[in-house]
Amino acid sequence: MNMNGKIALVTGASSGIGESTARLLAKAGYRVYGTSRREAQAGERPFEMLPLDVTSDESVETAVRTLIRLEGRIDLLVNNAGFGVAPAGAEESSIEQARSIFDTNFFGMIRMIRAVVPHMRRQRAGRIINIGSVLGFLPMPYMALYSATKHAVAGYSEALDHELRTLGIRVSVVEPAYINTPFDANLLKPDAPLDVYRDVRAGVDRRVKEVLVNADGPGVVAEIVLKAAQAARPKGHYFPGVASRMRLLRRFAPAGVLDAGIRKDLRLEA
Numbered sequence: 001m002n003m004n005g006k007i008a009l010v011t012g013a014s015s016g017i018g019e020s021t022a023r024l025l026a027k028a029g030y031r032v033y034g035t036s037r038r039e040a041q042a043g044e045r046p047f048e049m050l051p052l053d054v055t056s057d058e059s060v061e062t063a064v065r066t067l068i069r070l071e072g073r074i075d076l077l078v079n080n081a082g083f084g085v086a087p088a089g090a091e092e093s094s095i096e097q098a099r100s101i102f103d104t105n106f107f108g109m110i111r112m113i114r115a116v117v118p119h120m121r122r123q124r125a126g127r128i129i130n131i132g133s134v135l136g137f138l139p140m141p142y143m144a145l146y147s148a149t150k151h152a153v154a155g156y157s158e159a160l161d162h163e164l165r166t167l168g169i170r171v172s173v174v175e176p177a178y179i180n181t182p183f184d185a186n187l188l189k190p191d192a193p194l195d196v197y198r199d200v201r202a203g204v205d206r207r208v209k210e211v212l213v214n215a216d217g218p219g220v221v222a223e224i225v226l227k228a229a230q231a232a233r234p235k236g237h238y239f240p241g242v243a244s245r246m247r248l249l250r251r252f253a254p255a256g257v258l259d260a261g262i263r264k265d266l267r268l269e270a
Helices: 016-027 057-071 095-105 107-123 144-167 195-213 219-230 243-252 255-265
Strands: 007-010 031-036 048-051 076-079 126-131 169-174
Touching: 007 016, 007 057, 016 031, 016 076, 016 219, 031 057, 048 057, 057 107, 076 107, 095 107, 095 144, 107 126, 107 144, 107 169, 126 144, 126 219, 144 169, 169 219, 243 255
Parallel strands: 007 031, 007 076, 031 048, 076 126, 126 169
Antiparallel strands: none
16 A cells, blocks of 8 residues: 555654654655654654643644644544553552543543544544553453553444444554563653562562563554554454464463463463
8 A cells, every 4th residue: 555645643752662653654655743742862763743732632632633734634543552550469559540541541532532533534534553562462461551551452442443434434452462661661650569469460570571481562552553554454453463463362361271371471470
């Protein structure tokens, strides 16, 4: 498919998956606008950057309005902006911290979609790709809040795709496993830590860092995003790299085997 002249908007594009995706889309012929809540680091980029805080209605509306004023249309939205909480017991995060992660990872996505879809409807065409996670279909002990946001992303995306399909708009979720990016170096610490979880929390944190050393880089996700964006008949879900094997395990492994495997991998007591 010829992507020359297509307009793409990628949130959270200052580093990691977002930046890699924006670069690959630009290489494929899209005119790309990336966004960042914080000032992006200096450097050559083949795409424009717009300031955007997905937790702010005003900021979202301003960024999308600016894009439409500059280009007149939007063909692809990649919702990538998000953050996580470092491994912690579910009760070690306050309600305020829980609201904060949902406000960015889930409601931020909704704000972007609500701002962009009216323009795609007028065009009778558009693609929306939401960055989810294997934690949207697999349990991850000590990552309950992040897992919950990604389950929400997956469910919302599936329903939305059915709603928008007859209007020429398709919605897909890309659900990677561990990806070695700066995202994992900037996880929030739990704001209500409890001594009872201290040792196991530290153990899970060490295990996650071990896995990340040999994890795929963000390019594997970017390639799948491009594939989904270009597909004549896009799938609802895409699983980059090792995530495809994890999806098969979730579908076909007996529940007891999967449960034991998760605990063994994280070195939790049986």
